[in-house]
Amino acid sequence: MDLSDWGISPSVMAKVTDYAVELWHEHRIPIILSTLFVLSIIRFYLHYTEEPHRLQVLPKLYKEKSQDDQKIVKSQTVEEKPVKQSSESSEDEKSTKKKAGPRRIKGDITKKPRAGADATREARKIQVLVFYTCLTGSTEKIAKQFAQSVEDSLKEKETRSTYLTPKVLDLAEIDYDEYFITPPKNEGEPIDYFYLLLLPSYNIDSINDNFLEHLQETHHDFRIDTSPLSPILGYSVFGFGDREGWPTEEEGFCFQAKEVDKWMAKLSARKRAYPLGMGDWKTDGKERMAEWQTGLLEVLQHIEETGGLGEGVPGSGNPIESDDEEIDDDDGEVVFEEGSESKATKQKSSSSIEDVEDLGRIMASSRADGATSKKSSAPIAVDFTTEGKPKKKTASAPAVVKEMVPKNSPTYNSLTKQGYAIVGSHSGVKICRWTKSALRGRGSCYKYSFYGINSHQCMETTPSLSCSNKCVFCWRHGTNPVGTSWRWVVDPPDLIFNGVKENHYKKIKMMRGVPGVRAERFAEAMRIRHCALSLVGEPIFYPYINEFLGMLHKERISSFLVCNAQHPDQLATLQHVTQLYVSIDASNKESLRRIDRPLHRDFWERFQKCLEILRERRFRQRTVFRLTLVKGFNLEDEAEGYADLVEKGLPCFVEIKGVTYCGTSTSSSAGLTMSNVPFYPEVQDFVVALEKALLKRGLNYGIAAEHAHSCCILLADKERFFVKGKWHTIIDYEKFFELLEKKGPDGDFSPEDYMGPETPEWATWGRGGFDPRDQRVDRKGKPIVEVT
Structure with missing residues (x-):
């Protein structure tokens, strides 16, 4: 149709068109947003006013032995009559609702025990393996006596038969691959293993050298995991030496036991359960071993009660490596x-x-x-000494005595982060x-x-x-409160005394x-x-x-x-x-x-x-x-x-x-x-x-x-x-x-x-004051050689 029939000239139409385009470009964004908003309102209105659609469910035509499954669905639609009576239909309705949604696992479902350290104690046993090396037969005798003593002690502690009879194994007679690449395999009931090693040190070629070579090769073998013995519960080493030949550790006293302890830490993912023990054959060997055994029994009892070594500071697996101890100059040393x-x-x-x-x-x-x-x-x-202007006290609002270091305070968090154990409130x-x-x-x-x-x-x-x-x-600075007089809650001395002892021993055990x-x-x-x-x-x-x-x-x-x-x-x-x-x-x-x-x-x-x-x-x-x-x-x-x-x-x-x-x-x-x-x-x-x-x-x-x-x-x-x-x-x-x-x-x-x-x-004055029994080390753990 020609626009002239309507009495509109082409020039006027062009102006209208230009104006409409200009108007659109100027206001297109508000128009689009407004349109989207209106459409969204309409969509929500239709969604919430529409009658909900009901799913049709076919009735069950079979029965199962399960008591919950001896019910049928209430109805196919709202108009259908129930197949069962009302008492059953209510239960069937619940069953239908349960079937309609995703399956939920309740906390009371019995789980199968896992194969590992977290399995139930009734399903797992602990086997203590006592390894030893010997040239003259004396270590074998000590190892057997030690194993028997450990067995008797565990029976006295009533460990609920968790521990099996300790086994004594000669490192010269066993296959290393069966014990020191992975823990032994057991086809019957699951067993966890705890390794103990009794090793004398020799300055001649012996089985110790072969054993150490095997541990090193295992660690460096790219085909084997770096910590293949990590599944064991823990290990500990005791070394025998002779101070007449090697007076000090630096000169070789128990040097092979120290090496075995180091490599075992690497292979077991730092599961050193008790520190390396060392004793002299001729002097303090029995006394040192008795102390070592006492500590081990406490560890074994802890494992039996908790299933693991518990909280502790992991070693680096390298005795000559510094552990970069934190600043603890709390022994009276003043530090800025x-x-x-x-x-x-x-x-x-x-x-x-x-x-x-x-x-x-x-x-x-x-x-x-x-x-x-x-x-x-x-x-x-x-600073708790500045409290501002004193407020008027009323009978209904008595003064409240506060704790010095409340558990939810920044002071408490700061001190505990620094390694303090807070006992009581102050x-x-x-x-x-x-x-x-x-x-x-x-x-x-x-x-x-x-x-x-x-x-x-x-x-x-x-x-x-x-x-x-x-x-x-x-x-x-900024971590402990200050004050000129005591204005806090006062804890009884027995609470403090028992608390500091308990926490001190906990921190020692972590070492x-x-x-x-x-x-x-x-x-x-x-x-x-x-x-x-x-x-x-x-x-x-x-x-x-x-x-x-x-x-x-x-x-x-x-x-x-x-x-x-x-x-x-x-x-x-x-x-x-x-x-x-x-x-x-x-x-x-x-x-x-x-x-x-x-x-x-x-x-x-x-x-x-x-x-x-x-x-x-x-x-x-x-x-x-x-x-x-x-x-x-x-x-x-x-x-x-x-x-x-x-x-x-x-x-x-x-x-x-x-x-x-x-x-x-x-x-x-x-x-x-x-x-x-x-x-x-x-x-x-x-x-x-x-x-x-x-x-x-x-x-x-x-x-x-x-x-x-x-x-x-x-x-x-x-x-x-x-x-x-x-x-x-x-x-x-x-x-x-x-x-x-x-x-x-x-x-x-x-x-x-x-x-x-x-x-x-x-x-005394002029001699330095360092205990000659000890060895000074630098920050990397390397011995410091005194220059004279």
């Missing part, structure tokens, strides 16, 4: 935390502590990094890095050199995580799979003999500290209590402790304010009063001044000031220690860096200067001992502890407990009454 670092750097150094010999390298890198990096502000410590325990080191024969802390404490038998704990100082070198742990020291570690109340916070702050000390002493656990000289009232009422420490971090008021940053306004008066109390106590308790040296704060030109404080307090001993480097996170706002860490020669120079300053004042103190690895030196009262030309800084712990039981916690006896034998020659 370095400033801002990149995340990668922090992760790399967060779990290592540097030796004194490494400080030069670290210091150089610190200076290089410090030139380009800015200091970051530290997290603010939780106490804690943590395994010290020196405990780990001593268990592995890598050296004990300075307390062993100075006072005869076995580090692997020492528990590090505190009944109060709160402190009244915010020291610049404290390694727990049994760590490579290099010595079985005899592990056995000794399961009996706490010493307690260092210096973990974190202020132990003397706890209101029932005397009751807690009484529980320690009742079990003959020595007490080494450290306080910060800010609580004279509590110090005055303190009963006997084995050794009483007071931290002396500065020689004058301004320096103390700058270093300790105390919360008390009268901090200097409190400090002076505590020194007076120690002076009065010096003939009733072993008192110690603890000096922590920080370059730039209290090291330079303060020897004279420290000498004045020693003259006022007259302690039995003065410990001088350099601050220990810790590169885990940010430091306090004091801006400490590696340049604040004194080198050991600098600490030595300070001690010599302090000794001269004391002699100038007529105080007869001398340098008694040192521990270079801890950068720590001991001064002692020469008139009291230098007897017949020998220093006697060691404590006679048995004598201390005898005096305590005889004269009571407030009894009148002096430090000389429980003075022990002379200080070991290797611990």
